[in-house]
Amino acid sequence: MKKFENKRIAFLGPRGTFTEEALLSAVLVKEENLVPCSTVYDVIKAIEKNETENGIVPIENSIEGSVNATLDVLTFEANDLLIEREIIAPIRHRLIVKPGVKIKDVTSVISHPQATAQCRKYLAKNLSGVEVLAANSTADAVRRVAEKNGCVAAIGTTLAAKLYGLEVLEADIEDFQDNKTRFVLLGKEATKKTDRDKTSIVVFIYEDRPGSLLQILQEFAYRYINLTKIQSRPTKKGLGDYCFWIDMEGHIEDEAISSAIKCLKCKFRAVKTLGSYPMARK
Amino acid sequence: MKKFENKRIAFLGPRGTFTEEALLSAVLVKEENLVPCSTVYDVIKAIEKNETENGIVPIENSIEGSVNATLDVLTFEANDLLIEREIIAPIRHRLIVKPGVKIKDVTSVISHPQATAQCRKYLAKNLSGVEVLAANSTADAVRRVAEKNGCVAAIGTTLAAKLYGLEVLEADIEDFQDNKTRFVLLGKEATKKTDRDKTSIVVFIYEDRPGSLLQILQEFAYRYINLTKIQSRPTKKGLGDYCFWIDMEGHIEDEAISSAIKCLKCKFRAVKTLGSYPMARK
Numbered sequence: 038m039k040k041f042e043n044k045r046i047a048f049l050g051p052r053g054t055f056t057e058e059a060l061l062s063a064v065l066v067k068e069e070n071l072v073p074c075s076t077v078y079d080v081i082k083a084i085e086k087n088e089t090e091n092g093i094v095p096i097e098n099s100i101e102g103s104v105n106a107t108l109d110v111l112t113f114e115a116n117d118l119l120i121e122r123e124i125i126a127p128i129r130h131r132l133i134v135k136p137g138v139k140i141k142d143v144t145s146v147i148s149h150p151q152a153t154a155q156c157r158k159y160l161a162k163n164l165s166g167v168e169v170l171a172a173n174s175t176a177d178a179v180r181r182v183a184e185k186n187g188c189v190a191a192i193g194t195t196l197a198a199k200l201y202g203l204e205v206l207e208a209d210i211e212d213f214q215d216n217k218t219r220f221v222l223l224g225k226e227a228t229k230k231t232d233r234d235k236t237s238i239v240v241f242i243y244e245d246r247p248g249s250l251l252q253i254l255q256e257f258a259y260r261y262i263n264l265t266k267i268q269s270r271p272t273k274k275g276l277g278d279y280c281f282w283i284d285m286e287g288h289i290e291d292e293a294i295s296s297a298i299k300c301l302k303c304k305f306r307a308v309k310t311l312g313s314y315p316m317a318r319k
Numbered sequence: 320m321k322k323f324e325n326k327r328i329a330f331l332g333p334r335g336t337f338t339e340e341a342l343l344s345a346v347l348v349k350e351e352n353l354v355p356c357s358t359v360y361d362v363i364k365a366i367e368k369n370e371t372e373n374g375i376v377p378i379e380n381s382i383e384g385s386v387n388a389t390l391d392v393l394t395f396e397a398n399d400l401l402i403e404r405e406i407i408a409p410i411r412h413r414l415i416v417k418p419g420v421k422i423k424d425v426t427s428v429i430s431h432p433q434a435t436a437q438c439r440k441y442l443a444k445n446l447s448g449v450e451v452l453a454a455n456s457t458a459d460a461v462r463r464v465a466e467k468n469g470c471v472a473a474i475g476t477t478l479a480a481k482l483y484g485l486e487v488l489e490a491d492i493e494d495f496q497d498n499k500t501r502f503v504l505l506g507k508e509a510t511k512k513t514d515r516d517k518t519s520i521v522v523f524i525y526e527d528r529p530g531s532l533l534q535i536l537q538e539f540a541y542r543y544i545n546l547t548k549i550q551s552r553p554t555k556k557g558l559g560d561y562c563f564w565i566d567m568e569g570h571i572e573d574e575a576i577s578s579a580i581k582c583l584k585c586k587f588r589a590v591k592t593l594g595s596y597p598m599a600r601k
Contacts, residue, residue: 171453254533
């Protein structure tokens, strides 16, 4: 993707996260243009304040499901941002140690609790009984292994192992092998129609009106629009008060899609459009 | 709920978690009958192996949305378990310190990354620049404050503060005040019909058959069954391969519900029923 070659791109950091690894796998970008941010919220604010032209955040994992923090920030906090691309990347967890450390020497394992959970079976089999420590991100876990004395192992990316001069002791230690994450590249530019696009919207329904979801789905079914994702999210006002995040096949310039969105706007409290973008190959 | 007074109940531990706090707020249970488990998976296995009669796990938070780990364990790993009750409890985050420590002395904050994220605005305003450390649970964070030297603060429950002899320095530090979690109490006994019940099922669809969700919803709409939750979950075989978790109003002995489930079983790959239980008051 040459388009992003000279753009500054904010990403969910610190350096060495899966998000950075996914970005580098898909986009030509200069190292000096990479801007690590500590939360998804900071990524979108960096774009909104023009500190960067683009930003990348994880949105859905094949095992964990939607990344709620991202859906919520895009739903409730982002202004005039659009999804310009989607990137799907495999999530491969590595057991990372200081050079020379062997698995029998490892006394504790450190990672983000979600990564630890995804390697539960591996840890039970190969590192049973060792202490499991928590970190704020997998990259942070790797950094701490580099700084600590003793035989601590981190669960993280190959990229992070390289950044901190550490060694991958074991690759692909995740319980489910088909572990993939979908990331979205955000910006302010509408993306031109291609032959295979997706469009994302959020529909805010009126509270306590049963059958809303059925009504929404019927608007799409009537126009033969295929949905690739539908996710209810609480509006943070209380249990049972929802909005719906919807991804569909097609571009917002398609007659069927623009007409469906027009009808949804007439029927429901609000519709937020989050852009059309080329569909990633799985 | 007298029914559970003499039952052994497994819960998502360690001692002092929000899950334990919610259990004690709703159920009379003897302390010696409380069995802390380290994962949701361990809770259901404790019941299946008859180590306890019941177990309690979080299933949905008003801010974060569904607890994916729980939905997945109940969908893919639980055998013959039923939801016997639901319990809704407020989630109030407390800033917890050693007795006498003042906020200006606090040099680092420790909690589960999700709890830290829920107190983002408070931390930015009142503890800007202090180091944020990660723990495997809020209860674990509180335990570590009790063990550590220096002025570390944990984010956790009042119950945990009591258990470890610590002090609540500030209450209700969460960004969103209407932060509630719904917990489910699991067991092996079918629950009798009351005047206000809910029923939970999981529908496994055939892959790549568009319109499945619409078909499912129509079965319920046709019978005037009100759905209180619908959540797609990946089947862990790859992005785009889903099943649907559905909560509805009514008891499985109601003619409309048993008939809807019968029809869904004819049309789709499989339907797993997870029990009927009295609806919690919000």
